[in-house]
Amino acid sequence: MAAFTPLNPDYEARVRASFAKQRAMHSLGIEMTALAPGRAELAMAYDARFCQQHGFVHAGILTTALDSACGYAAFSLMPADAAVLTIELKTNLLAPGRGARFRFVGEVIKPGRTITVSEARAFAATAEGEKLIATMTATLMAVRERDDVRE
Amino acid sequence: MAAFTPLNPDYEARVRASFAKQRAMHSLGIEMTALAPGRAELAMAYDARFCQQHGFVHAGILTTALDSACGYAAFSLMPADAAVLTIELKTNLLAPGRGARFRFVGEVIKPGRTITVSEARAFAATAEGEKLIATMTATLMAVRERDDVRE
Amino acid sequence: MAAFTPLNPDYEARVRASFAKQRAMHSLGIEMTALAPGRAELAMAYDARFCQQHGFVHAGILTTALDSACGYAAFSLMPADAAVLTIELKTNLLAPGRGARFRFVGEVIKPGRTITVSEARAFAATAEGEKLIATMTATLMAVRERDDVRE
Amino acid sequence: MAAFTPLNPDYEARVRASFAKQRAMHSLGIEMTALAPGRAELAMAYDARFCQQHGFVHAGILTTALDSACGYAAFSLMPADAAVLTIELKTNLLAPGRGARFRFVGEVIKPGRTITVSEARAFAATAEGEKLIATMTATLMAVRERDDVRE
Numbered sequence: 240m241a242a243f244t245p246l247n248p249d250y251e252a253r254v255r256a257s258f259a260k261q262r263a264m265h266s267l268g269i270e271m272t273a274l275a276p277g278r279a280e281l282a283m284a285y286d287a288r289f290c291q292q293h294g295f296v297h298a299g300i301l302t303t304a305l306d307s308a309c310g311y312a313a314f315s316l317m318p319a320d321a322a323v324l325t326i327e328l329k330t331n332l333l334a335p336g337r338g339a340r341f342r343f344v345g346e347v348i349k350p351g352r353t354i355t356v357s358e359a360r361a362f363a364a365t366a367e368g369e370k371l372i373a374t375m376t377a378t379l380m381a382v383r384e385r386d387d388v389r390e
Numbered sequence: 391m392a393a394f395t396p397l398n399p400d401y402e403a404r405v406r407a408s409f410a411k412q413r414a415m416h417s418l419g420i421e422m423t424a425l426a427p428g429r430a431e432l433a434m435a436y437d438a439r440f441c442q443q444h445g446f447v448h449a450g451i452l453t454t455a456l457d458s459a460c461g462y463a464a465f466s467l468m469p470a471d472a473a474v475l476t477i478e479l480k481t482n483l484l485a486p487g488r489g490a491r492f493r494f495v496g497e498v499i500k501p502g503r504t505i506t507v508s509e510a511r512a513f514a515a516t517a518e519g520e521k522l523i524a525t526m527t528a529t530l531m532a533v534r535e536r537d538d539v540r541e
Numbered sequence: 542m543a544a545f546t547p548l549n550p551d552y553e554a555r556v557r558a559s560f561a562k563q564r565a566m567h568s569l570g571i572e573m574t575a576l577a578p579g580r581a582e583l584a585m586a587y588d589a590r591f592c593q594q595h596g597f598v599h600a601g602i603l604t605t606a607l608d609s610a611c612g613y614a615a616f617s618l619m620p621a622d623a624a625v626l627t628i629e630l631k632t633n634l635l636a637p638g639r640g641a642r643f644r645f646v647g648e649v650i651k652p653g654r655t656i657t658v659s660e661a662r663a664f665a666a667t668a669e670g671e672k673l674i675a676t677m678t679a680t681l682m683a684v685r686e687r688d689d690v691r692e
Numbered sequence: 693m694a695a696f697t698p699l700n701p702d703y704e705a706r707v708r709a710s711f712a713k714q715r716a717m718h719s720l721g722i723e724m725t726a727l728a729p730g731r732a733e734l735a736m737a738y739d740a741r742f743c744q745q746h747g748f749v750h751a752g753i754l755t756t757a758l759d760s761a762c763g764y765a766a767f768s769l770m771p772a773d774a775a776v777l778t779i780e781l782k783t784n785l786l787a788p789g790r791g792a793r794f795r796f797v798g799e800v801i802k803p804g805r806t807i808t809v810s811e812a813r814a815f816a817a818t819a820e821g822e823k824l825i826a827t828m829t830a831t832l833m834a835v836r837e838r839d840d841v842r843e
Contacts, residue, residue: 257443260442261442261443261448262438262439262440262441263439263440263441263448263450266439287413288413288416288417289414289417290412290413291411292408292409292411292412293473293538297412297414297454297457298454298457298476298479299414299450299451299453299458300414300450300454302449302450302453302457302479302481303448303449303450303451303453303454304450305450306448306450306453307442307450322444324483324486325449325483326482326483326628326656326680327480327482327483327629327658328453328480328483329478329479329480329481329782330453330478330479330480331477331478331802331809331829331831332475332476332477333801333802333809334802335475335538335539337538348824348827349784349786349787349824353682356629356784356786371801371802374809374811374829376782376784376827376829378628378629378680378784380655380656387444387486388444388486390443477779477807477831478780478809480678482658484650484651484658485651499673499676500633500635500636504806504833505779507633507635507780522650525658525660525678527633527676527780529780529831559745560745562744562745563743563744563750564740564741564742564743565742565743565744565752565753567741568741568742589715590715590716590718590719591715591716591719592714592715592716593714593716593760594710594711594843595775595840595841599714599716599756599759599760600756600781601716601752601756601758601759601760602752602756604752604755604781604783605750605752605753605755605756606752607752608750608752608755609744609750624746626788627751628784628785629782629783629784629785630751630782630783630785631780631781631782632755632780632781632782634777634778634779634781637777637840637841639840689746689790690746690788691746692745
């Protein structure tokens with residue numbers, strides 16, 4: 240991955256404050272475990288309350304964590320006057336959401352003044368080691384001067 | 391939309407039993423409000439616990455409901471020996487997830503023996519009426535003879 | 542579909558002039574057969590030169606026509622100072638690209654100052670009538686003040 | 693990338709024979725420049741005949757090359773009785789299709805008996821070196837026992 244220089248030297252405090260306000264992260268038990276310019280890593284324990292009919296973590300819940308990983312990777316590179324919104328996201332489910340714990344790694348592949356593209360991968364911790372279970376590509380937008388969208 | 395004839399005359403009981411087992415639906419407060427062959431409608435009240443940093447319902451939570459709408463629309467047309475898994479999904483976020491209540495309509499656009507493609511739309515109930523806030527295209531797979539994936 | 546009011550009263554001349562400059566359309570034999578605010582329709586005859594190994598029109602060629610349908614639907618609603626670029630596109634292939642002739646219908650589902658989302662469908666003319674063979678969702682951007690991107 | 697063992701020891705002859713039958717590749721001037729199990733690399737020179745209105749290679753033409761790169765990466769891992777079809781593809785356009793020459797690298801990220809997922813990247817050769825201009829995720833299907841789909 241390319242090394243990125245953040246436009247906002249306070250990017251870490253800003254990302255962490257925003258993440259703390261994402262009540263969905265707290266409700267789903269998703270934590271931010273690492274952060275660097277253009278890269279965010281989240282983790283979640285398996286929780287039967289967020290599963291689908293076969294006992295796998297619901298594709299939408301994996302998507303929720305992947306989207307936040309993509310979004311905060313993007314937000315870490317945005318200037319101090321910008322907020323971040325997801326325009327679109329795509330998830331490929333490669334294997335069932337089964338495992339004791341899940342790790343989500345989001346990385347920016349193309350930062351931009353208005354549009355940033357991130358990719359993320361979800362890994363399940365299983366008895367045989369970590370397994371790639373899902374991938375995401377997401378398009379994020381830097382939003383400015385909108386009263387309802389401020390960080 | 392095309393009219394579909396279900397392969398399984400008991401499709402409704404089967405879909406509703408599967409939906410009842412999706413603990414994620416219960417945990418997020420998502421209900422199935424209508425079902426027909428190739429079409430499923432879900433609803434969810436706004437809940438601050440599942441929001442992102444600006445107080446909008448998280449894109450991943452909207453995706454969770456849209457994915458279940460697509461999946462059950464597809465599952466309603468599958469034969470009795472098949473289970474359903476999402477292979478991939480894509481969400482476009484058109485407007486913030488803001489409103490008192492949300493409605494999700496999933497419809498099959500191409501049923502198939504192995505692969506089914508569904509589309510879904512999310513609407514927010516606002517003071518000015520219903521507003522289209524997100525769309526999904528999802529690819530679903532009929533899975534047979536897998537011990538860990540049975541309905 | 543919603544009825545749209547174009548911001549540029551000369552939208553038709555502008556769209557047709559831009560389409561005429563897309564040499565890829567000419568090279569692939571794709572024509573614009575209808576245009577309205579927020580809606581563009583293209584057509585292409587089957588051509589073995591643009592097929593894949595089984596003699597079906599290549600998925601990427603169908604995507605080329607669908608992308609132009611989405612893009613010109615979006616461009617028809619943009620103001621006179623904006624050019625249009627595709628940010629991302631997604632195609633679902635529902636049936637092989639087989640038939641004497643193909644029709645592509647693109648429609649805007651959400652216009653915006655910066656971001657517009659369009660959907661398109663591809664139909665094949667077959668002996669049994671028209672058949673839906675592919676769908677697209679595309680995200681388009683209005684670009685201003687860039688010397689290399691002007692209409 | 694993971695190292696893959698091909699199920700078909702003759703995978704290279706089989707892939708190259710199929711590629712040679714893709715008349716679209718020939719018509720667009722796209723060549724296969726490298727092949728390994730689970731990986732295919734294609735190249736194309738800039739050609740004004742396949743450009744959009746600003747003189748960039750059309751997003752759909754880039755998609756055509758990316759789709760073939762994804763498809764042949766997948767096909768290289770399939771058994772001798774399977775043909776390959778694209779179910780869906782998604783392209784993110786990161787920078788304009790501008791440059792003397794383009795390179796497309798497709799890699800399998802998850803092979804499967806029925807469903808394979810590949811990713812691809814497009815690079816432009818520019819005066820400043822190679823530049824990432826587009827990415828794709830594609831879902832491919834192994835098709836058996838269909839008379840119209842044989843390799």
